[in-house]
Amino acid sequence: MSSEKKPERIPSREENFSEWYISTVRLAHLADYTPVKGSMVIRPYGYGLWENMRDQLDRRFKETGHENAYFPLLVPESFLLKEAEHIEGFAPECAWVTHGGGNELEERLAIRPTSEAIICSIYKDWVQSYRDLPILINQWANVMRWEKRTRLFLRTAEFLWQEGHTVHRTDKEAVEETLQMLDVYHDFLETEMAIPAIRGKKTESEKFAGAVDTYCVEALMQDGLALQAGTSHFLGQNFSKSFGIKFLDEDNTEKFAWQTSWGVSTRLVGGLVMTHGDDNGLRVPPRIAPIQVVFVPIYKAGLEGPLKEKIGKLAAALRDRGIRVKEDLTENKRPGWKFTEWEIKGVPVRIEVGPKDLEKGSVCVVRRDTREKQFLPDADAIEVVVKLMDEIQANLLKTATEARDANTHTPKDWDEFKQMIEGTKGFLWAPWDGTEETEARIKEETKATIRCIPFEGGEAQPGDKDIFSGEPAKHRVLYAKSY
């Protein structure tokens, strides 16, 4: 079998990570380009991944007391203008609706780049008394940001996300909510996505337009670039004051409410690919996988019936154990073709059933993460496969954590910092003097940004000097180039 005959070969991650990423996304049928500039189509397999992510997040939101609702797509310009920093941040990437029903509108409408403005203008009527609080609402929606340069899943003009918007009586309660949701994201990423992420706080210059504080979970991709996987904002009273969200408190005085917002997007699908993919395609963690086990029959003339029957029985037994199973019984593709196809799609476990297995009462079980094959008697197969789900999930998290740690460094001085950020990239720990000047200069010279001031290890130690300015450090921060 000559390799030249393989159509559409995926380039290796080593030779061109960017091309590898795009090829993998397209060959795995996650998404594709469309006739609409900057917008992608999320294909069923890619949408299946998103649905599983969505379900896992949605469950956690509800467990923490939130409800879903839906707000308008269009935001009147005057609403967006109410919060000065907010409009300044988002105006450049807004798409505007200027006409409707053949007539020019009196006031143009933004297609939501995010929904704070429209939601706050509705919340103000919902809040009268401290008894109306808290409001704990999440919305699953599409938003649009007119990005100059797009990449499938990582940055598209239109994308899907969830945005939580909560309103609280006190400062303390809102901050607690902000941090609670950050923990929800962190737990979701680690438990379901097998992505180890670092929790921290954004610097002033990196925070959300209109927020008091922005917190984030940052993940490191295999090419050493960081990916912001989720954000949670403490909005303080910035929006409540701009939009007039006031309530009468127990003491009969009128007070402005305290707010939060938090979100993750379909960008996470890209993060999944770049965290776990290998040169043979995707590797999907079982807990997120639309298909957890795929059966591939090895046909032989006259044995089609018995092979299908055996696969049907095993598949039913696995389904009884809650496993998502696909039986690839088509007869027009040969086994080798199917092996490759399902590996590109990253299905955690493949079970081959052929003529020899009919004789011996066995199956061949192949795990995607290690590509290790084992031949098992039918009687043991179900138990082994069920256990494999947890093993593969754990192994992917372990591998990803090791990769991140191997790509996390502490440069001794500025020269080493520059050398590392140009070379292996990755996360770089460095003391920071806390000034925007230093942050900006480092970004200018190296394109690296402060990803966050981590919750763990972010405190400056006595004697720490800023890696660039040499001034006394206020924090230890995590630098990286990012997506």
Added chain:
RNA sequence: CGGGGUGUGGCGCAGUUGGCUAGCGCGCAUGCUUCGGGAGCAUGAGGUCCCGGGUUCGAGUCCCGGCUCCCCGACCA
């Protein structure tokens, strides 16, 4: 929005100094033989050569204008 590329069946490409009926590989359809790591043979379907204008007896090919997508920057979930 700046710099560089690109555009020809679904996909990837070839098409020479302008020339005749626009080719090739993959894919697709039908049939037969196959099937333990992207099968073989046979037959067949599928094209406003990105758009508009110009030069010419004649334009996929040359000229002008526009658009598209990709890559690299600046900006961002």
